[in-house]
Amino acid sequence: MREKYIKKVKKELAVSRKQKCEIIRDLNEAFDSAKEHGETEKQVIDRLGSPKDFADNIHEQFGINYIERQKRKKQIQIGIAITTMIITFAIGILIRTSRAPENVIGQADSMTSIQINGPAIDLSVLFMSLGIVALVIAVALIIRYIRRK
């Protein structure tokens, strides 16, 4: 009951990681102390209110601006991830398309049997994979953002 409550509070809290750690530590202490003074877990939870109420209490004390700021920060993170994704994909595609097809030399349109030894790492693959990483991060951030709401 207590673990479930604390887990839910953790999810509701829109504060920095450091503050969250401190609040959860203190919340654990509150349960411990209450038990020491003969209060049951249910009594404590009744007093604290729902996990959302508890988190809202905290947010209210930190100030409304604080919540807005946190929201804004998340939006900026999503923006950065999406921009990175677009740029890296674009570079990757550019490298790929500007490259001559294999076994073609110069502007000649017929095949030759000359082998071209390019760089060991295919740069377009590198950029494409960076793009995919950025995409995954962007999606994760968006999911987190929507769930917070």
Next chain:
Amino acid sequence: MADSKYIQQFKKGSFEMILLCLIAKKETYGYEIITELNETGGKIFGYAKEGTIYPMLYRLQDAGLAQCRIAPSQANGGSKKYYSLTDKGRETLQELISFWRSYTVCVDSFIDTVKDLEA
């Protein structure tokens, strides 16, 4: 009535000073602070909750008015965060108290001019 905007503002303005008083009395921890606060002031202030008091305690710490140490608790096997005032906290509380004294005298003198309104 007890939740009107004006009364909320009174409470907001005095809560931190009250916390400083509780911590000044003796080194104390969260649960004890909230219990004492509610026993003495619950009827007037409404019952305070952890979610309200914790951020205030963090703020007092950030402002350098209170400090805390974490010590293991024999009674329950966990740990307890003990709050005490810093020198700056003690000084600030002294200033706040002396202001509060003159403040209430001043406010009372206004109230006294409309005594017939008093219930």
